[in-house]
Amino acid sequence: MEYPLVKACIDLDAIQHNVQHLKQMIPGQSKFMAVVKANAYGHGAIRVAQKALKSGADWLGIARLNEAVELREAGIQAPILMFGYIHPSQVRVAVDLDLVITVYEFEMAQQLSREARRSNKYVKAHLKVDTGMGRVGMIIDKTDKKPSCQAAEKQREIKQSARKKAVKEIKKILRLPGIDLNGIYTHFAAADSKDKTYTQMQIDLFTSLLEDLRKEAVDLEVCHAANSAGIIRFARSHFDMVRAGISLYGLYPSFEVDQSKVALVPAMSLTSIVTAVRNVPKGFYVSYGRTHKTQKPTRLASIPVGYADGFSRLFSSNGTMLVKGYKAPIVGRVCMDQTMIDVGDIPDVKTGDEVVLIGSQGNKTISADELAKKINTINYEIVSALTSRVERIYSDSGSVSG
Numbered sequence: 001m002e003y004p005l006v007k008a009c010i011d012l013d014a015i016q017h018n019v020q021h022l023k024q025m026i027p028g029q030s031k032f033m034a035v036v037k038a039n040a041y042g043h044g045a046i047r048v049a050q051k052a053l054k055s056g057a058d059w060l061g062i063a064r065l066n067e068a069v070e071l072r073e074a075g076i077q078a079p080i081l082m083f084g085y086i087h088p089s090q091v092r093v094a095v096d097l098d099l100v101i102t103v104y105e106f107e108m109a110q111q112l113s114r115e116a117r118r119s120n121k122y123v124k125a126h127l128k129v130d131t132g133m134g135r136v137g138m139i140i141d142k143t144d145k146k147p148s149c150q151a152a153e154k155q156r157e158i159k160q161s162a163r164k165k166a167v168k169e170i171k172k173i174l175r176l177p178g179i180d181l182n183g184i185y186t187h188f189a190a191a192d193s194k195d196k197t198y199t200q201m202q203i204d205l206f207t208s209l210l211e212d213l214r215k216e217a218v219d220l221e222v223c224h225a226a227n228s229a230g231i232i233r234f235a236r237s238h239f240d241m242v243r244a245g246i247s248l249y250g251l252y253p254s255f256e257v258d259q260s261k262v263a264l265v266p267a268m269s270l271t272s273i274v275t276a277v278r279n280v281p282k283g284f285y286v287s288y289g290r291t292h293k294t295q296k297p298t299r300l301a302s303i304p305v306g307y308a309d310g311f312s313r314l315f316s317s318n319g320t321m322l323v324k325g326y327k328a329p330i331v332g333r334v335c336m337d338q339t340m341i342d343v344g345d346i347p348d349v350k351t352g353d354e355v356v357l358i359g360s361q362g363n364k365t366i367s368a369d370e371l372a373k374k375i376n377t378i379n380y381e382i383v384s385a386l387t388s389r390v391e392r393i394y395s396d397s398g399s400v401s402g
């Protein structure tokens with residue numbers, strides 16, 4: 001008999017709400033990609049992908065090949081773009097799964113082309129250009145970013161020649177057999193930060209490149225750039241498709257993104273139960289390293305959640321959990337499988353009581369944002385860190401299923 005000690009409850013109606021509301025922000029002809037990499041940011045890739053597609057998403061985005069295998073094995077037929085690196089030896093699998101892969105260098109494209117031809121197939125691809133993210137992609141801006149009046153003309157020239165080189169390279173890739181290049185995209189480095197100028201520059205650069213391509217009669221069907229922050233804050237970045245990740249899950253990309261622009265609903269809550277309650281005296285040491293010593297006689301509750309569930313050890317004596325509608329402080333170190341909270345001020349806590357780590361109980365809420373702030377990270381990491389040991393429970397218009 002299943003009796004999950006830690007449950008991530010995923011509200012699929014929230015996924016639907018978020019897809020629909022984000023879609024209202026983009027032009028009708030722009031496609032909507034649901035980014036479901038990393039097990040849908042911890043929410044469970046298959047169920048989220050199915051729900052997102054049913055709610056109006058057109059594409060799925062993933063990072064690794066095994067993520068695509070999981071989706072296809074579940075019978076999902078929507079177009080899938082893989083953002084991550086693909087080794088030439090994986091081309092056959094990518095073709096069999098009908099994936100769109102990402103290429104960013106001519107040599108890479110050449111190898112992929114060779115592999116595809118060897119098995120008499122062709123592989124679909126989108127080209128990734130680096131307009132300022134500084135991660136992967138064909139670099140099309142070789143200028144340094146130091147502003148200088150005298151050098152402005154010179155910089156424009158350098159930029160133009162960098163774009164020319166990129167156009168040339170793209171045309172070369174288009175001529176390769178075995179590769180069907182029909183999309184181009186870029187990724188934003190700072191679309192969620194208050195200062196919008198860097199992202200404006202990235203959009204300008206991408207737009208110029210697309211114009212250069214058009215002038216050369218190079219027609220790439222799907223041009224895309226926007227992540228969640230781009231969708232919410234930069235209408236000019238919507239192009240032919242947008243790629244929604246964190247916002248799909250009802251979380252905002254950062255505290256600097258204006259939450260009034262779109263009302264998102266968080267899809268995940270994380271709960272556990274009390275597995276022991278003990279009265280302890282003053283001066284009682286709690287957990288590994290004896291880092292916490294009780295200041296007075298109190299009651300401690302043990303919660304069966306730990307860093308092996310993805311609940312960071314940085315929450316040691318640094319955070320709270322909800323029990324009986326109160327916030328109880330985490331005391332001592334978070335262990336691999338267990339964490340202790342002090343419930344001395346909370347009446348009637350018993351073994352079996354529900355404990356909320358993310359979500360609401362009574363009139364109190366702990367958000368993924370609040371947890372992120374506590375340990376100096378971002379909500380993305382809080383939800384995507386949850387491991388497979390955490391049971392995912394799905395609810396969809398009232399019906400609950402595992």
Ligand SMILES: *Cc1c(COP(=O)(O)O)cnc(C)c1O
Pocket residue numbers: 035037083187226227228229243244245246247253
């Ligand atoms: C992860 C990712 C996204 C989604 O970003 P969010 O900020 O979560 O919306 C979009 N595009 C690419 C290439 C990504 O890797």
